[in-house]
Amino acid sequence: MSNLGNKEIMAKNIRYYMDKYDKTRQEMCDALGVKYTTFTDWVKGNSYPRIDKIELMANYFGISKADLVEDHNDMQQSEMPYYLNDETRQIAQEAFENPELRTLFHVARDIPPERLKAHIEFMKSLKAQEKGAPDEPC
Template structure:
């Protein structure tokens, strides 16, 4: 057994099987009929599922309950842990891209487990880029089905890109409270020169620093999504605070 606690082990194993079967938080929440917030707490290791929910998860993924509650370290992890940080970053980046490619190739052969679903229709006000910027066409409003919604929100957007992974996934619907009061370190929805972003925000002097949560690096060790700034020369509009 590693030094991980029960909640962290459970979170690690749920995430492993979500990746294996190409299931995101939204789909898992909808398929299980469990709130998006509860599922998010499980996969982030904030809470531990009750025994009946563990059995439900095991049936959903087609594994035993012990596969979810017990920790196991594979040989590749053993090798990885012996590498220096610079080499670990390169191995992780390569493995992540291999997994992404595999997932795309398996799209038409996914294992789908049918469960009772509950859904809510919400209006999408546009897209928030988790990458290089997305034009915010406010006239293009569409509706989508989601597993659950916060009790109070003003706008819903769809994430485009993976720079905010693992907290926010490409295609995920996020909910925003319209306000100018987005404090340092909070996740905000912001429009810069007509392009909309979802980023962690910091006010530094008279500039806003926008930070991505995805820490993947390229083969040279450089971040795929480095921080960037907006200053007085930009047309900056804070849409609001993303509800987590």
């Protein structure tokens, strides 16, 4: 791969992690101790950072150096997890398969937090009654 390709990959990965962690260029410059114009050149793919700066960036984001320098577009779709964990995957699948759960989710998004908490407590109470538990708050 050409050096130009490497700079473009690095630039894309830097922008990705900046977006992911909501960091500005100035915040990155301050954290890495580099000039704004130097960092801008990295982000635009005009130049490539030295290895010590790559390591600083990796540590700053809590990732490996490879996460910054390697192209991750060639990963197979099956290798890339869609959900971060199994519980999230299971909940999403249940909501997909059950229109009532989907409706409940959509309605809950529009309820103010204090009212949502009251509705949740009410539903927990109903669930406890169905199981034959005494009528007590959850």
